[in-house]
Amino acid sequence: MEIRIDLAPKELRKAPELKSPPFGKIFTPHMFIMKYEEDQGWYSPEIKPFSEIKLHPAAIVLHYAQTVFEGLKVYWGIDGRIRLFRVWDHINRLNRSAERMCIPTLNSELVFEAIKTLVLIDKDWIPKEKGSALYLRPFIFATEGTLGLKVSREYLFLIIASPVGAYYKEGFDPVKIYVTEDYIRACPGGPGDVKTGGNYAASLKAQAIAQNKGYTQVLWLDAIERKYVEEVGSMNIFFYLEEELVTPMLTGSILPGITRDSVLKLAPLLGVPAKERKITIEEVIEGIERKTLKECFGTGTAAVITPVGKIFYKGRDYIINREETGKITRLFFEYITGIQYGEKEDPFKWTTLLED
C-alpha cells in the first residue's frame, strides 16, 4: 500500500530549539494515520499535518478501552546518523498486544515504512543532545460508535512523534519507590503482559497515593499473594543481589519490556551474571538490610534505566546504595545509551539506520 503524503505548511515545519524537551508535551508537525473497516481491512495510509481527530461519542475505545500502544525512540547519533532502536521488536509487540485485545493486526513492513517516512519528514525535530530522543507513539483504537460491548468493526492506527528529554525530573538520580499492598497492576490471565491503556489507567490510583507521600513510583506485587515483586511504575525492575542481576520472570502479568530484554542479553557480554526468576519482597528487604542487595533499577523505553535509591515497605524506608547511582546501573545505562547514540558497538544489531 502506498503511503499518501500531505505536508504541513513550511512555517509549521521549522523545529524549535530542543534542549531537554519535557516528556510528551511537544509534537512534530506530522502524524501517520490509517483506517480499518471490517469489510476493507486496513486502508488509506497517510502522513498528514498533526491535528485533532474526530470521534463518535460512542466510540468503543472511549467506553470499553479497546486500544493498544507502543513507545519507541529515534536517536540522533554522534556520527549525525539517525538510529531507531529495536524497531522490529516494538512492531511485533504492537501486533501481539493487538491480538490480545481483539484488534486486527498490522502489516509489519507497512508499519516500518510508516515510521521511517514520518521520521525522515520530521527529522529536524530529533533532538541532538545526548539523553534526548524523538519518542514515537504508535497506537490503535476502536472507533465504531456503539454502546454494545463487543469487538469493534472499525479502528484507527496513528503514529505521533514527540521530542523528549529525561522521563523523570530526577534525570539519572535515584528515585524513591513505594510498595503498595492495597492495589495491584495486573493479574494472571489479564492483559498485564501487553501494552493496553487500561493497565496504565488502573495504575493511577496507587501512583497518586505514592506521589502524595513523596515517592516517585509504585512497586507492584503479584495479585494473588502480594509476595512477589512484579514491576516498578511503568517499568520492569532489576536488583543486583548477591553479585547477580535478577529480574522477575515473565509469569504473564509482567510486560516483556524491550529494555529489560536488552539488559538480559547484554549482561553476559558485560560480565554480569543475570537471571530471571521469582523474587519476593521479603528477599529484597532482607538483601537491603544485609547489604547483599547493592543496587536496584527500573527499565523502560521512556526512562531507559532509572536507579532506585529508596523503597518504602510496611511503614519503613529502606535505603539502597546510600541513594546513589550504582556501578552496575551505570554500566548498563552507558552501554545501552552508547548503542543508541552510535558510540558503542551494537553486538545484536538492534539499531536500524535511517537515511533519506
Ligand code: COI
Ligand atoms: C515507555 O516506557 O515507553 C512506556 O510505555 C511507559 C509510558 C507510561 C511512558
